[in-house]
Structures are given as C-alpha cells and as structure tokens.
Amino acid sequence: MTTLLDRPSDVAPPVKHRRRRRAVPLPGPWTYAALVAVLAGSAFPVYWSLVVSSQTADKVDQVPPVLVPGGHLFANIARVFDTTEFGLALVNSLVVSGTITLSVVFFSTLAGFAFAKLRFRGRNALLLVVIATQAIPTELGVIPLYMMMSDLGWAGELPAVIVPGLVTAFGVFFMRQYFERAVPDELLEAGRMDGCSSLRLYWHVVLPAARPAAAVLGLFTFMQAWNDFFWPLVVLVPENPTVQTALSTLASGYTTDYTLVLTAATIGTVPVLAMFLLFGRQIVGGIMQGALKG
C-alpha cells in the first residue's frame, strides 16, 4: 500500500550538492561484481514477469523452470484482454492518473507560489500545517471516506478515486521549496511594476519558471496514482477497475493461471516503466536532492 509519495516524513534530509571532484575510492572488480549482482537482483523480478508472461501455462509449471522468454507473449496479451476487463482498467487508470497529475501540479504550483513569494498573514503557520499534514496517516480514514463516497453516489465510480487525490501536501511543499530557490524576487517585482496582478504573475512568470520541477512532480504523481492500490480496491468494483484492482481480481480467481496474471502485471507495469526509462535520471536526481519523498 505504500507508494512512491504517500509516505509522510517529519525529518527532512539535509543534502548538500557535490561541488568538486573528490578523491572517492576507485572501484575494483569486486565492486563492479557486487554492483552487477545488485542490479540483477533489482531487475530480476521484472524480467521474470516477462518470462512467465511469454510462456504457456504448462511451461510455467515445470521443473526445472524455463528461465528465458518464450514466444507466447502476444497470445497471452490477447487472452488478458479477452477474458478480463483489462482494457477498461488501462483506460480508467489513465483517466485517474492523468486527472490527478494535472490537478496536483496545478494546485501545487499555485499554492507553492503563494507560500514562497506572496506575503500574507499566517503564512508561516499555514505552511507548517501543510508540512505537518504529511505525517497524518489519512489512509486509516478509509471507513468514513467510503461512507462519504457512498453518500455522494460515487462508490464504484472513478471520481471516488480521483477527488481525494486532487491535492497533496507533498506537492505544495515541493513546489514551494523550488520557487523559494529558483524564482528571484526581482523578476516578480519587475512584473508588479508593470501592473501585473498576482494571477498574471503566476501564469506568465511563475508557471514557465516552474517547468522543470513541475515535470518531476508530475512524473512522480502519475506513477504514484498509477500504482495506488488500497483505496481503489476499497471503493471500486471489479466491473469498473483500475489496473491495480484488476490485477487483484485476477490474482484472487479460483484457479491461478500465472501466465495470465503475470501478463497482466507486465502490461500494467509497462507505462510506468517507460516513463522511468525516459526520465529516470530526473527522478534519481530528485530523490538524491532530498526533494522527493517516498
């Protein structure tokens, strides 16, 4: 149930940037061997998922096991889409994650801008509240949240998953930290001299400057929303699933056909995997700057 972003934190790691090349130890062959072993261990389950999803069922239940991919991947993919609601699940996950991402980025940049660059009474106290709310285990409020969604008539429907995800404390804080560092006050002053309202400043100055950080926040938010499990499982029904709840339904069938289940797991992982391969460097950078919290 823990996803990339939903872990609260009350201790922020102060991380300094590396300024100059240091005399770090040179790696020997054993270091490389160990690193390759770690890398293999990290990648193996994902590889294994691909191996199983390209076999026929009888090849999977075989000793010794087959360790290389077979030729049945597309047949299995077709079977997943034929026998389950996986097509709908993919569309639903895309709608949910896309909406949440746009909303989180929008509200976070807006609030982050206000907290970093505008003066108003109670600003510091309210910012503290935002930071403190990160530590609140809101997941444990599922029972009343479910009751609320039932009353709203959203139980089983996508808004029930989307609406609670529209804002995150983490996003607000993340963008606030970025604006504090990256947008100089002089720039905003100049805009004000020209008679810009704060909303125009936001739109024409702040938002363009926010692009790199907003992209990282968007990536992170999308992956988190895509992988979210607990709440969608509670509030959605098997007929209207997200990818993760569809996986859960598949895995809890009476007979477990692992080729089918792991093919679905593989398909469901491909979108985040593709994003990770394209933008992994930025995500690694974000985590190492201590900005992105797990």
Place this chain on the structure above:
Amino acid sequence: MSGDWRERRHRWDTRYAPYAYIAPYFLLFAAFGLFPLLYTAWVSLQDRDLLAGDAATWVGLDNYVRLLTEDPYFWNAMGNTLSLWLLTTVPQILFALGIAQLLNRRIRTRTVFRMGVLLPNITSVAAVTIIFAQLFGRDFGLVNWVLELFGAGRVDWQAGTASSHTAIAAMVVWRWTGYHALIFLASMQAVPTSVYEAARLDGASQWQQFWRITVPMLRPQIIFSTVIATTGNMRLLAEPLLFNPGTAAATGGSDRQFQTAALYLYEQGFAKYDFGYASAIAWLLVIATVLVTGLSYLAARRIRTD
C-alpha cells in the same frame, strides 16, 4: 473612477488573493483527508454494521474493549505487524547502507546503476506481490527450485509464520532498499574526504571507516529513512492480501499467520462491513504506529556522532 477600481483590485490582490491560491489544498485536504480520519474516531464508538442496515448504535468504548480483551485475531494481527515491521525495516536500512557504499565510487555508467537500484520502487505493489507469490510458489516456484539445487528442502512459504513473514519481507525490502540507498548515497557524497584521509593515516580499516565515520555522518538520513520506513511498514496491506494466490480472503493465510493489522481492518470493514469495529482497529493502528515510530526514532538517534 477607474483609478479607484484599480486601487481596490490591487488591494484585494495583495490581501486576499494568496488565500484563494492556497485554499484548494486546505479545503480538499480537510474534506477528504483530515475529516475522514477524525470521523473514524466517532464511528469507532458506534456499532455500525452495513449489513444490518447501517443503523448506528452508540456503544461507547465497547469496540476497543472487545478488540483489546476478547479478540485473539486482533493481537495476532498486531504481532504479525510488529514482526513484519522488524523484518522489513532493519534489512532495508542495512542493505541500503551497503548499496550506497558500493555506489559511492567513481563508477562508470553510474546513472545506469542508480536507476537500476530504483527500478523496484517504481513497480506497483500489486504487481510485485503477484510476481513474488509466483517466485515463492511451493511446487513450481523458482525460490524452492534454487533451494533444492543447493540441497535444501522445499518450503511451503505461505504455510508457516516465519516462512510467510520472510517472503513478505523480501518483497518490501526489494521494493524499498534502492530508494533509501539513493538518499544515503547523496549524503555520503557530502562527507569531506579529509575525514577519511585522517582516518587512513591513523590506520583505520575500510570496515572501521564505514562504521565509525560514514554511518555517524549519515545519522540524520538514517533517522529519516527509519521513520518513513516504519510508518509505511506498519500498515502493510497489499502484500499480505495478494500473497495468497487463488483466494479473495483477507485473512492472511489459513491460520491468519500473515494477517497484518491493516489487513484485519480491511477484513472487518470491507469483507464483513463492520464499520464500527474496523474504525476502532484503525485508531489502534494509528496509536501503535505513532508509538513504534517514536521508538524507532529513538533507536536511530542512538547512532553515535562523536
């Protein structure tokens, strides 16, 4: 006239607009985050059974009394939660330290290695659990096949308490170690080399340098990682739910041998629709999480910095 209007607009803009910009966060969080959690406390004082027509009866602390004094399943789930917390959090931090140490060299293609260790973290918990459940399968699982190659017997991983906890811990550790390793790596790079050079001159071995210099220098990050790992690991649900392939039961094994408190909450709330009882579990889990987080914070703080 128009100047007056402009003046007023400007005043509104500087005085009230900021509140409008931060309001969406506070309103949405209050409605869908804070309110449900607080309302959980209210529901936990009621007998509220959806299957009995959602009629709410005030029962005071009855649910808590029942949980704490009459419900062996609850204590079983709490015990499993603590066991899994220990089995996931400690290896996660230790492995992460080791991997960070490996990565903290002038390695070629370091981006590949850094992305590689983070890869498990971006895969979904549902997919990970399903894949691991297959790997830990009794008859055709790869883990048992390897064990047999080395002359050890097959293990029915789901069947036992220790074996199922080990398998579940493996999933969590696999998924989170790389994330913590990157956090540690970032701070390792900030440790000045002069400190190590001085230690080398004093004849300190690599091992001593690691435990006497690196680990104490990383104290803030170790505390941070311990705290966030603890809050996450105290509410494991997807892993124990999906580790049982071919069953929709939320019991965490035939003898509840790997049912966590979060899973017990789910079972009571959404398999049995006993909302009052489930809400009481939720609050007890919040309290337990706060206590264990406090304890692990104090434990991590004991790292010496001298």
